Amino acid sequence: MPPRRGRGTLPRPRLEQLIERIAECSLTVLKAPPGFGKSTLASTWAEAALARGARVAWLTLDEADASPERLLLYAAAAIQRGFDGGEEASLLNDLALIPAQHLATLLLNDLDRRQEHCYLFLDDYHCVPAETLIAAFDSLIRFAPDNLHLVFCGRSDLPSSLFAHTYSDALLEVDAGELRFDLDETRDLILRAGLEGIEPAELLDLHHATEGWIAALRASLLNLRQRPAGSPRLAKSITGLLDELLNRLPGELARQLPSLAAVDKFNAPLAEHLAGCTDGQGLIAELERLQLFITGLDQSAEWFSLHPLFREHLRRRLQPDELDRLRRMAAGWFALQRNWMDAVRSALAAGDTDSAREWIAHCAMGMVERGDFMILLDWQRQLQDRLLQCPLELKLALAWAAALAMSGESARQLITEARTELAQLGRDGEQDPLHWECQAIESMVLAIEDHGEAGGRMATNCLPHLIDRPWIYNTLLNVICYSHLCASRWEAFYAMQPNLKGPLEHGRYLFNQVYRLCLMGLGEMLQGRFSQATAIFEEGLRLAGEQGLGHPVLKALPSGFLAAVRYQQGKLDDAAKLSFENIEIVKLGGFLDCVAGLLVTSNRLSSRNAGPHSVRHFLEEGERLAQSRRWPRLHAHLLLERIRASLLEHKAAEALACAQQLDNLLEVQLRTSPEEADPFRLLACQGALWCEAAGLPRHADLEQAELLRGQAQRDNRRLVEIHLATGLALVQWRRNLHGDAVARLLDATQLVESSGARQLLTDLPAYQTLADIAAHALQTPGLNQQQQARLQRLLPDGDSRTQQPTLGQPAIALTSKERHVLELVAQGKSNKEMAKLLGIAPETIKSHMKNIFSKLQVDSRAQAAVAAKAAGLI
Template identity: 40%
Template sequence: MIDAMIMKGRALTPPVPNIVSSSGNDVPLLLATKLSPPRLARGILPRPRLERLAEQVTERSITVLKAPPGFGKTTLASIWADSLAAQGVAVAWLSLDEQDESVQRLLFYLAAALNHADPRLGLSCLGLHTELTFFSMETLASLLIHELIGFDRPLVLFVDDCHRIGDPILVNALRFFIERAPQHLHMVLISRRELPVALLEKRYVDDLLELDSCQLRFSLEETRDLLRKAGLELEQAGDLSAVHQDTDGWIAALRAFLLAPQFDARGEPRATSRGICLLFDDLLDSLDGPSRDYLCQLGLLDKFSTALICELIGAQPARQLMGELQCRQLFISSLGEHEHWFKLHPLFRRHLKRTCLDQQPDVVASFRFRAAQWFAKRGHWLDAIKLGLEAEQVEQVREWINRCAMELLERGDFSTLVMLEKRWKLEAGDVSLPLRMARAWAMGLALEVNVAETLLNELEADLAGRQQNGPASRDYWEMQSLRAMLLGLADHNETSGALAARCYQAMQHRPWITNVLLNLISCSHYHAGRWDAFYTVPPTFVDGRQGPGLLFHDCYRQSINALGECAQGRLQDAQSGLEHVLERIELSFNARMENPNPALLALPNALLAQLHYWRGDHEASETHLAKCMDFIAMGGFLDCLAAGYCTQARLQWHQGAATRARRTLEQLDVLATRHTWQRLRARVLLERVWLNLQDNKIREALSCSHALVELASQADTEATLDKRVYAQLSLLWLALCGIEETPILVENIEALLVLLQERQLELMYCDIALALGAYHCLRGLPEQGQPLLDEVLLRTQGSGAISLLQDLPLGQSCERLADHVTAQWKVGVDALFSAGQRLGPSAHSCNAALLGLTVKERQVVQLVAEGKSNKQIARDLNVTPETIKSHMKSIFAKLKVESRAQAAVMLQNAQPSQVARA
């Protein structure tokens, strides 16, 4: 399949009538397959964000599709051609090959392509027959232009495989034609390499549309849809992210993974295949020896610049290599907006690295160390340390770590220090005090709380021996600040907040520690529901540099703020804050050519996943989960872990994967047990009660509820209500399903509602009130239950958290409840669900069904939605009405609908999420 995507063979067909081929190669024997776009393969994924660009093709004179093989250039162009033809635009197609290596031959085929689009075009050129070689390029091009001037329709001319023709021939054949063609001619040039500058140099920016591999590669959502269309469901959301990162959205690699899914020793997906490796080998074989060796050495680097390559291999070879890479589009892309920093495709880089290690083992260590030194001189510590370790320059790396440890920590790169700590197991006497402090902070941030406490105890004992641990000592208060953070990460938020407040008041700390303390204070107020104090905590401290350290703390602060806003039912405010901080992080790190710690980005992404789930947008929730689930356990605090894992479990259940949902909760339970997080353990038990009730597993639900009640009854010094709420809610669910009723349950619930109301915990209040209202109604007490249901409906309309209503575990009582509530309440709930229908499970079903359509079938449905009859659709798509009838039968079967109107409605229901993605 990969080879088929890369090499598009052509079949010899009889010559076009009235065209006589003479002996020799100047007058070609026309191949009809060169004049039509290739047939679209089955399994093509609809990509609305790119397909809609067909509209812009007719607004620009030139459109360029340039990318390495396997990025879907020809497929996209073919879809554009079909779409434009359906709109009444004349479409001409020409696929070039190595036999077209003459100006006259190329223009002769151009005339044939135009004639294939409309019989009135190209006749002057085609009629020259054997005299073709006696005419100049200007004459032949002028004949074509003259005919086009008299043509009364817009015409789009696609020229595929431009890379198969040498630049001089391409320029001589097309430059004159492009510059003087009439305005209603639009050209789409498709190539694996950069087109000659001379072809495009006189184009204004707004007259040229260019798409390269960056635009053509699959987005995360498209990768998910492709796997889903192929029937491949990955175990966890993080697996989707791993596949997407490994393939970098390269379509050929994704197809290879679908043919034979592979996983490494750690169970992570890998997309390398024999066909991909052969493609890479062919690309390397096309280079001269020195360029091939230098390119393989680039595979040892995660990123590179022209200056770095000049340092490593010399100025002249570096410029030649960079020019070759960019001209030939050899899987190279610029990083962010920085045109002087580049990276190679992950699979290509891995292949180059393996080739370099096999064929050039003597140069590897030296190359890595020289690159590490170059990075270190410029303060790119992460790259320097990584390459230094790979070059086995341990002592040099130790020296660099001593110089940059706190800088790395304050930028949020604590995972590097954690990796070194685990690798070296340094003793206390081996390193300086600042590095030991940095190590302790890093282990704490990575949730290695026990290790961090051991390091902290050693530091305190060391300072005590030096008699430097008094309240006036800066080191003393930094250690107290670290202890406050460890208490917070252990979920002792009240104790942590009180100690953090003392540290904050004791003395002026450096900005990084000040922000840690402010976050701890804010977190303690959130958990206690002290909203006045919560909103008056000073903002993240800024020292004027606006560096990554500020973003590190702002990410934590915005996550805490979002938790507070969500708890009070202000979901939109929470979402806006989280999205804003993610945008700032992306812009900031793009400007510095670095990547933020993924564990840090996991915090807001996990909360956004939960937010979108609450609001019924399951697709958006899945997208955010894919970005965070691989990393959330590395540095996420308890509430973010709960948000990510519990949201994933509920989504998996809604998708019919209850077994996977149980495994997800088991993984979360392991984390809760490892860190002794009783509050998280309580949340896991509540989710298990919900899951078992939904699956009608009564015994399991009872066991989990009893364990939860026992856990909540244990003494607790924290001010949070979470465990109490979870326990009472589980008991209420059991009673609601008619399984078990405990004494004074209603009295306990009503007292809890009063407390939740006082603390303004909106979502918890709605969860409890909804279940209690339904319970009263089912017991024949509508005068007590209906007011609660009405109140919950009103509050849900304000917050948008419709999943609270959708996820109420009613079991066998669901149908009975409908008979015990007012018609007005049912209308209100239906309206809420209808508003969320295009985002929730029904939209998911629509999208999944539409993914099963071919591109042609999707075009038919789109035209049906526009109100066109079968005859009109047949005319637009240039097929017979019988063909349209056949398409409609297939569409009805795939979408499981019975009418054209139902198919159109499904398309409209699915479109909002697609528009949002585009």
């Protein structure tokens, strides 16, 4: 939050009116040494921006913000708070599941969809290493939409690479020279302070001595108020001015002030604890009355800080041992309040790593359960070797955090270290709860890595031993539920007990609940019950929206599944909206089935926009993800989708190569994990059927395909059954087994009607052959009325939603100017920059963008760029 402006702040119109220029710039840099009023001026700009109807996000940085991940996490929370309100801690929890290197993209997409202008103030950027600033904010600055205005405030030069791609008229720099008080402002400041007896000569001397430095002027004014008549002139250095000021304060106040300087923030109870007084609120009120370099940190006037320049001066007056003692006192007080972040920070500042380790160990698992594991991992990076000998409970909490951050390798390393330590302590038996916690973490890692059966078996063994750990117990229930889903054990799947709901606070169950709903919805979807799946996913969205404070991952998981359902139902507009809004977040925080379904859906939506020849963008993204996550099943799904795309593009060699890769994946799976080979066998069989149906030299095993179809029927996997039945029909037709082909097509159309998954047939690479089979079947006697109606829909004059775009004829026709504009959008250019480059008015650019949005059926510049790239338009 912006700092509250202190009483008696002097209006400075020549600086305050710069908000007009800031509103036209994408980047503003406010740079000056300490004590020049940077934060005060920035907070004035923030108030002016709010008065203009804009949104304001504020983030004050410090030395602890030493990683791009931490910076972007806090920046994202600040922006979300600026738009939607809410508690800072909750917003951090909401965003913690997203790998921070992708937060910039998510922020840009979110801002691009909004109408309001947003001002993001980043105060004290000098506390952060230059390379960290570059890594965190380069993309945010380079691709900033027109409605984002970044204001950096600090003491040093901002790294030049951050504004290397910014046009001169989109950059505003304000330095110490502009911040210095001129003579008129110095006179106004003195008059406002009620010091009317200053002689003109002394005013001139004061202005020259302080050189318009605000901190020095304020110290001088405080001294002038207390100066006895006939006393010598004021000291001319800031150190001398501050010493003179402190020497003239009442003795008790002068004694209490340094204790407050030991901490970066304080409230009334902490002031009492540190200063040894009985009226902390009265002490703060006195500091405010004297305007003694005190700043409010929140709108409720609970937390305060001293100006950094004054705080550092007071710290220098303390002995090092005394400063450390006060910091340890503050750390202990914060710990009693369960304010672990400030407790750990104060302990580390005092060099008290033992207490820091103890407090991190005490709160670590609670942080994991609340979703604060990103902060926990950040503490781990800060402490490094000092956490090598951490308590076992902390080591396991760090393992949970690593697993949730999709770092299975790091989680396993920590589990191994914990097991070794348990063995050394003689505690590696099955009676020790930590033994079972190690097993529980490994079961979750196995499930995330798509070893559902192995993870489920391990979770089942752990479950009776961890019933007194509700969050872990719920996680194990979800792992077991996933294993039943993978094996089509539907009775066991539906017999799963519900998640526990006590005694933890409600927010610590939200992840478990939404993940369970996603698993239940996926089960309904695989069984071809799309209406039930839709209801479950919508309940997950409602729960995430009402109780998750807009948590992006919790909303994206059911949204991703819902996009796939809407697409298969033929509700393409709904599917496109859900897909574009959630694809990035699902790729970052989704489990394999959600990622695979949404990647395939996004590719097919792109294919409909610009013809199948353009379907490559999402496939390539998915391939990289499959490799980094070690998800061979995702690789197999994408290979099948590449076969489909290649057949539609008449690229026979690529289709055959992908089919061979599917066979190779199946062979590897049969050697390494035969119990998990069925999904690979199904996908390889389906790829072979498609290739032969298209006339490629690939002989499909119809006997195996029929066995797999029968197994899918027994397992009640209706979507798999539809795929295999249609593939069989196509190959049987090609082999002149017309009666068999008709029978299988009738099976498929009946399943499609019961599920509502009409798009499954439309998307087949040999869709026109289905029409031929249907036309032949309609000449066959003995069909009932329902069968005839189903087959009729496959004919060219049937329902328009079953028609496939003509190959090579893009459904989108952009003008050359619109394509040029789209290319510049993809480069991150603003409307102003594009207007200059193209030599046209900004209003014309807006008109082009409106046409582009309409043609691509998107809502924002970011969506337009993604859709255009995926569709091969740019």
